[in-house]
Amino acid sequence: MKTTLPTRLAQVVAASILIFASVMKFKGDPGAIEIFTKLEMEPGGRYIAAIFEMLAGLLLLSSFAAFGSVLAIGMMAGALIAHATRLGLEVNNDGGALVGQLAIVLLSSLFVAISRRKEIPIIGSSF
Template sequence: MTRTSIIHLLLKIIAAVILLQTLYFKFTAAPESVYIFETLGLEPVGRIGIGVLELVTAILLLVPRTTGLGALLGMGILGGAIFSHLTQLGIEVQNDGGTLFILAAITFIICCFLAWHHRFEIPILKNLLGK
């Protein structure tokens, strides 16, 4: 295994783990998660729906044939999370020191890298880019 492929695998695992670790809070209706989605006016459907999408995203990221698609989906979900933090929630939510925002930003950046790396494997981008 080359250094590049090890880094690529580590980035996929980091993004998937960050996405998966938040599921416990979403699916158990942890007070922090409920607070966030109530603030956004999306409780409980949005909390559960986003949780399901994050689970699908993590799985897609880890499957080699679907990494690019998972990365695109992750960019959308995390872009929404970052936007929500910047417009409604604030960087710091319930004295978390900005942890949720930082994790969203890190995962978004990883997903951007993975989407770019796999851009010719994603059917819609493949057609647009002519490859």
């Protein structure tokens, strides 16, 4: 299947945000520490999330982008749950910037997953 330019663009956008967020978590950014403290997952949960985000970001830039997009959707679904149940829309007075980033990654990953769905073994053929 030929990959179109919008799909590649969506991959790069999602991957950049994910990799940046992952690096911030690894570095122990105070904002990230605060979030994971609220979730009672500090520091273990922060590192697990950072590993998954990094993996999803790198996969999105490789020929396994379809897998990366599914992983990214999963991560973003988890983040949505966190915002919905514990963090709220605004975190550290960011005016909803974090949720905005989350939405961008989720939508672009969904777009990648849909346009590359045939590349996912077994499941892909059912769409």
